[in-house]
Every structure is written in C-alpha cells, then in structure tokens.
Amino acid sequence: MNQETAKTVQEISKCTIKPHKVVEESKQQLHLTPWDLSMFNANYIQKGLLFAKPSPSLEDPNPTETFINQLKHSLSITLTHFYPLSGRLVTRQQQDPPFYTIYLDCSNGSVGAEFIHAAVDLRMMDILTPTDVPPIVQSFFALEGAINHDGHTEPLLVVQVTELLDGIFIGCIFNHVVGDGTAYWKFFNSFAEICRKLRKSKGNKEAGDYHHFDCSISRPPITRRLFLEAYKDTPLINLPFSHHNEFVARYVQPPLRERMFHFTAESMAKLKAKANEECTVKDIQISSFQSLSAFVWKSITRARKFPSDRKTNCTLAINNRLRLNPPLSENYFGNNIHVVFGTTTSGELLKNGIGWAALLLHKAIKEHTDEKIRKSVDEWMKKPHIFKVADVIDASSVLMGSSPRFDMYDCDFGLGKAVAARSGYANKFDGKVSSYPGLTGTGSVMLEVCLPPASMRALESDEEFMDAVSPHDIHSVHLD
Template identity: 55%
Template structure:
C-alpha cells in the first residue's frame, strides 16, 4: 500500500537573532571540509508523539510548537552561525585556483519548512522496509554539498503526521560532520527547553569552536587546483535498494562482544567492532563473492582525538576519515567472528596522529574531492554514523523520540548506519541498505538472525 505524499504548507528563512562581529568574517573551509564538496548532506531526524489538541483551537499546539522551534533556532544560530550562511568561491584561471568559504553575511539564513502527511507513525515504522516517503521528510534531496552556493546550508523540516511530529534536519556535509551535526541538534533542543521553561539564560552547555584546523604552514585559505566545479563534482544515483532497520539489545551485543573476544583470546574487541564484523561477514556471505575477491569494511573515524595535540571535542566542522579492514571473501568466511573483529580493531587502534598527518600531507600534495561512486563497492560495506551520538536526548517539549530515520543522502548497496537504541543501555539500531536480493538472503542468514534479539527487533 502506497502512502500519501508529503505536502509543504509553508517555508521561511531563519537568521541568528542578532549579528555578531565574528559572524561577519568569512569562514574558510579546512581540507576535511573541502574533500566533502561532492557528497550529499547529512539528513537525520526524529519522530515524536504529537502534542494533544487544544479544546479552543485544535491547531494551536502545532502553531505554538512551530513558533517556539523557529525562535529557539534563531537563538541557536547565534552560536552556530556558519549554518545560516551560504558557500562562496574565489577562483582564477592561471594558475588554476578554486577557494571555497562560508559567507554568513550575504545569505537569507537557514531554511525552515512546515509540511503535513496524512499518515500515522505506525504507517511509517510498521513496514519491514523503510517507506520511500521518508525521503520527503528532508530538504536537499539528492543535492551535493557544493550546491550550498545556492541552497541553504541548514534546513529544518517539521512534518506533521496524524499522530506525530517528525523533525528532520539536513546539514551541508562540507560544514559539519556527524559529531558537529548532533552537537547542533543537542544545543537547539537545550535552548528550546530553556525557552519553554521561561528561563532567562539561553546559554548552552557546550559552545562550538569555529577556528578551523590547518596543518602548520597552510591555511586559512586552501586553493584547490581547479578552475571550474565541473572538474571535481559528480552526482551519484543509488541503485535500487532495500533499506531496513535491525535492533540489537544490550544483551545480544554483550553476547556478540564476548563471542568475538573469546574466539580471538582477547578482551580488547568492542561491541561496535564485533557488530561491524558480524554484518561484514553476513553481507559478504549473502553476496556469494568468489573466494579470492577482495572485500573491506570501512568505518568512519573521528580525528579530533587522534591528532596530537588533540582538537577540542566541540570543534565545529569536519574532522573525519575512514579506516578499514581488508581481506578476501574466502578468508573472511573461513575464519570466525573474532578474527574479523580483530581486523577492525587493529584498523581503529592504528589510526594515529602520524597516519592522520600523512593523509593530510598526501591530500595537500594532490587535493581530491570524495566521489560517492568511490564508496559504492559492491564487494564491501561502509559503516557510518555512531551509536555514541546523543540522539534521544533531544525532546523539544514533546517527550522522548519514538524513532530515528534518515533521508536519501549518502546511501548505496552496503551502506550501514549505526544509531543508539531507544532504550539505551548500550543497545544499537542498524540501518542497512542492500540490493533486494542481498537483503532477502540476509533475512534468512543463520549467523545474522541468531545474533538478533528477535523479541525486540524493529523495522
């Protein structure tokens, strides 16, 4: 059964409540930011119960919510002012030079959309696969980050359902990584709650740091060796996919972690590494790859703590790379879970300041822009997002969120995203994107299904 379509009711632009001197200055993108210019935005959002209608005016609670969301967003943008800007470029032909920065002054601000959908939360969450209509809960559908020259760097879309509210956030990935994305979301929720309680102080507990990191001798302007954006941009269209959520309770993850450590006679493998190894092994099996086919499991990793000296935890921007375990399909499946998890453990623990700076020097010598097609390896998987991000702590006066969902952005066959489970306690949700044939086989894979806590599985 197809669901109704999302109808946009209104949209406007939100600026910081007032302009600071700091926000009038151009913000030059660091190298990790520039590398993201050709990939999609970050699109994540939360389902909440709908506030009860008022006896006087059934729409009043929604109108009040929209007003409070807009006003608290304007206050939040005082601290996260880059999100109210647009990208701008200075370029020259000879020698080739293309410099991208954030211009906050010459921008209408962040975008705010109010939309409605004649469906219930259950209509969205009950089907086995994530319905395509979820993609309409976000702005910037199929946009790449370089489009931030003409479209907002941040859009909030509030979609009203019959019995719920979905707050979807789309942020330009050249401006923020996952850590920065959720720092913004947490701060917005914090300010909303302070405003709702009529507190006089709208300060936030963690202030973002906007001083971008550049290696010694470089910055604040990095010139890309191009004369036109066509030389480094591409647009990736995902193949036909099935997208499904799987829930792992804290108990099932504890068993999985214990199994991996026991098999390799260690106690250093984490739950996240054990779970990543499990999905890597199971997806490789259902793909029926040749024995000698190389396969890898990529994992996004935060560079803030890897650098020496480390970057502040509240560094706002991108500070991520990927690390990976590599082997052949035959070797991966001949060995056990612990062997695969140890490959991933080694990839994570060996990612040091030295390796990070070597990557930086290599990039500076020959700058490149990530292309989504590079990550679409039909023989590998990519683990994104993190269960460590505080997602369910955002409430906006609506209580604890019911579920997390994401948009179309940055998905391909083998993309897996990790989220905290709603009940907490170390539980996790896996958002898995696979070809229809591979997903069908995964649903009957004995190793994978045995590891699931079926009594609490969600879709």
C-alpha cells in the same frame, strides 16, 4: 497500492530563518580545511527524530501550531551560536596566476536557513511497523539528491517539520562541508535545548522578543576551523581546478531496500564475548562495536554469495578529534573524520570467526594515530583532490557510518523522548550501514542496512544473523 505509497507529504509553509544576533566572528570568511573540502560530492546529511504529537489542552488548544512557532524562534537563537549554517559557499578564482578556492561566507547579515512545515495523513506506526523503512520517509527531508557543492546556491541548513496524525518528525538537512556527524548532533542537541527552555518559559515569543530569555547553550560550538600547525599561515587552500565541472560528480542510487535491525545490550554482549573468545591475539580487547561490525560484515558478505577470491573491505568512519595530539575538543564544529578499513577475501572472511574479522578492524583503528592523520593531510595538501562517490564505494564491501555514541535520544524539544531516528535519501548505497543508539537503553544499537533486494532477502534468511536481532516490535517501548 498500499496506504503508505498512496499518501504524499504536503508542504504547508516555507520561510527563511536568520540568526537572532549577528556575531562578530560571522563577518569574516570561514576558510575550509582539507576535511571540509573533500566532502563536495557527498550528499547533505539528512537525519531526524520522530516524536509523539503534543495533546490539546484548555491552556493551548492548538499545541502543534504553538510548537512550530517555538521551533522557528529556537532555530533563530541556535543559529546565533552555529552561524556557519546561515551562510553560503563561495568560489573565488582568477586566471593569472591561477587561483581557485572555495570558502564559507556568513557575512552580509547572513542569508539564513530554511524552515519547512509539512504534513502527511499517516500515523507513526505506518512509519515504524513495516519491515522496510517506507519510501515516504525520504519526503521528510528537503533537498533530495543535493550534493554539498550545491551549497553555493542552496541553504546550508533546512529544517523540515512534518506533521503526522499522531506524531511530529523533525528532520535536519545539513551541508556536510560545514560539519560531520559529531557536529550535526551537537547542533541538533543545542537546537533541542533552546526549544525545551523556550517551552518551559511558556513563551510563544514574537521574533526578537528575548529580553528575559536565556539564549545560552550548555556546550557552545568551536567554529574556528582547525588547520594543522604546518598550514596555519596559508589556510586558504588553492584547489587545482579552473571550473567546478572538473571535480563535481553526482552519484545516482541503485534500487535498494532499507531496513532497521535492533541489537539489544544482551545481544551486543554475546557478540563481544564471542569475538574476544575467537580472537587469536589474547592481550587485546575487542570492543562491542568492532564485534558488531565484524558480524555484520561477515553476514552481508555471506548474503551476497561472492566467489571465495572476491576482495572485500569493512570500512569504518572514524572521528579524529581525540586521536590528534593535542586532542581536539568534541565541541569542534567542522569536519574531522577519516575512514579506516579491514581487507580480506570473501572466502577468508567466511572461513574464520567474527573474532578474526574484528581483529582486522581493531588493528586498523589502533593504527589510526596522530602521526597517520597528519601524514594523510600532508599528502592531500601536496595534491588536493575531491573524491567522487562512485569511485570510492564498492559493492563488495560494507561501510559502517554514523555512530551509536551520537547523542540522539536526548534531543528533547519539550515533547518527551523521541520514538525513533530515521534518515533520508542521502549517502546510501549497496552495503551502507548506519549505526544509531538502540531504543532499549545503554548498550543497545540500531542498524540501518541498505542492500539490493536479493541481498536483503538472503540476509533476512540468514539464521545466525536474525538470531542476534531483537523482535521488530521494539518501537512499542516508547509508544506505550
């Protein structure tokens, strides 16, 4: 048994954090959109950041304890702005006429979010240096295996702060019905902004003592739900069910290896140049991320050793906000995402270059217009449905989730720049690839790849793929 598997995360304390103030908007039901309702069977979002531990000083001999208290007070202030995270899901139904709806209730003083303080006898390098992401990282996140429908009884937000011997991991467990990845990182950045200001004020304030503290944030969320014009008069959506057992389905992960692969800005530029050179349509510009996605799709398909006639997709999670007409603010706090995909066979994908594959993805993204988004909402409203994870994942395909555009490493809680971003158990399956900003500056990308052991071994033996990946010791960039 190695050192990492011999260790366990120990819970030190747990408490409920309520908003510093109860705002008037939170006293009303928050109706859910088709984008929100579709998420019930997915897991909570589980992502977090690793920081170096603050050093003791004469002024503060117990800086970690001070920081934990500041985090709690900062979360209370942040929840005033992001009040939906303090509520619970509620189902309302009747038999005659049939009526079944689910909404978000933030009234009754708000139930609140959960805050967990935990510790583990490990160092940061025990997490960062192994080839695979150590399984113990999953213990840095609460509610393992919970699906979003569990938000009827579980908190919609849990913040777990895990002390390492030389580091602090801040993990947020965030109900996906409340918001998507864009919303998640808006919350995380605002949480960090409040904590940073609190630390600068040298305040270890008692609960409620914010008379002289600036509780504002630079980018307040828009919490009012978006309902497209045709449905503004009937936002409370009647679902075609009489009991949650008719649509709730839990997905059990198969055994997977999870590994981080880093692509420098130089490597990304080479992939983009190669994709554009190989692209058969010369009047378009293949983007860096389209090039990377095509390269990863092709590499994983080659590692899987499929028959040449096996159908395969590369699916991309896509943000609708700026694709709507008129555009929706990036500060919209809710779900507004779709997926688009390129489809071919294993043989065609491997026979052609990454420019050919990237063109499939480019076209799928280009065709995702305001008209197409509205049409998909119309179709859903005519026949509401809740997707089941097992029905939509495909072991022949690759799903590119998260985004290197998310502002992760500017989440400064007053501890300096994060050393790394990691995720928990949630929403992982064969072929799931999550994208993060890279650690070596603008243009670099970190990929979290989940594959069965045999496929991962084949990918690691793929010279073309590994030649594009930077050395594994990049974490020293932020640990020097």
